[in-house]
Amino acid sequence: DAGVIQSPRHEVTEMGQEVTLRCKPISGHDYLFWYRQTMMRGLELLIYFNNNVPIDDSGMPEDRFSAKMPNASFSTLKIQPSEPRDSAVYFCASSPTGTGSPTWKAFFGQGTRLTVV
Amino acid sequence: DAKTTQPPSMDCAEGRAANLPCNHSTISGNEYVYWYRQIHSQGPQYIIHGLKNNETNEMASLIITEDRKSSTLILPHATLRDTAVYYCIVRSIVTGTASKLTFGTGTRLQVTL
Numbered sequence: 714d715a716g717v718i719q720s721p722r723h724e725v726t727e728m729g730q731e732v733t734l735r736c737k738p739i740s741g742h743d744y745l746f747w748y749r750q751t752m753m754r755g756l757e758l759l760i761y762f763n764n765n766v767p768i769d770d771s772g773m774p775e776d777r778f779s780a781k782m783p784n785a786s787f788s789t790l791k792i793q794p795s796e797p798r799d800s801a802v803y804f805c806a807s808s809p810t811g812t813g814s815p816t817w818k819a820f821f822g823q824g825t826r827l828t829v830v
Numbered sequence: 831d832a833k834t835t836q837p838p839s840m841d842c843a844e845g846r847a848a849n850l851p852c853n854h855s856t857i858s859g860n861e862y863v864y865w866y867r868q869i870h871s872q873g874p875q876y877i878i879h880g881l882k883n884n885e886t887n888e889m890a891s892l893i894i895t896e897d898r899k900s901s902t903l904i905l906p907h908a909t910l911r912d913t914a915v916y917y918c919i920v921r922s923i924v925t926g927t928a929s930k931l932t933f934g935t936g937t938r939l940q941v942t943l
Contacts, residue, residue: 717873746931756874756917756933804873806931815862815881817923819931821873 717822719805725828731793734825737786738807746819747780747790748804756804762788795829802826834918839938842912848905850937852918855899861922863894864931865903867914874917874933877903908941915939 718737726732738745746761760770765782773780777796782788792799808819835853842848854863864879878885878892880901885892891904905912917936 748933755935756868758932806873815923818864818876818879820876823873 717805717807717820719803719822719825721825722823723826723828725830726795728796728829729794730829731791732795732799732827732829734790734803734805734827736788736790736805736822738788738805739809739820740786742807742809742820743785744808744819745782745788746806746808747788748806748821749801750804750824751801759790792827795827797829800828834920834934836916836918836934836937838935839940841940841942842905842908844909844941844943845907848903848908848912848939848941850903850905850916850918850939851900852903853900854918854920857898857920858922861920863892863898863901864919864921865890865892866917866919866931866933867912868917868936869911869914877916908939910941910943913939913941 717739720735724732743764747759748756749759750756757772759772760780761768762782765785778792780790802824804821804824806819806821862879862881865877866874867877868874878887878890880892880894882894882898892901894901915936915938917933919931921931
């Protein structure tokens, strides 16, 4: 398996524009997580899905952020409109079923570095 | 999930063992200790996890104290490629509760020649 795949790897956009980040989880993984990483705040959980259903979106900073998971192999994180303070590295991660299992663990993608100018 | 405390930074000479401590004094019985690391410009990478017994895999060893209030990650022969930020995380495995990973600030390990 190729692991968690994120695209694009780098994105530069102007303030006010819409930005869409994409994630393909590992096949067979039922949980998907979106994180944001900045120097000031470290790694923060934004939202996570179980079987394509959003379970906890309490980390989403504001209404400008939205996430969807239309099927088991694809998720998007959208920012509209984007602002300079949204500049960060955004990570997607997936994990297999059985989160109550002692063998549970999450696998991360390489991230998308977003710069809003 | 219980809170963890780690030193902000540590140094280790290449070839020596790196021992990274973590305090999790409020850990409860159904919470596991996880270790991840993040090498510069990459996503976090899973290292190891355990409940109460010591664990070892191809990457590292995890030593958990008998009272489970602290643990140590051991990289037996550190190399320059082990330079990274190491995160200690405590997570509940109770089915139906939030199965998220909450990262703290971690320990920045610098391996030197």
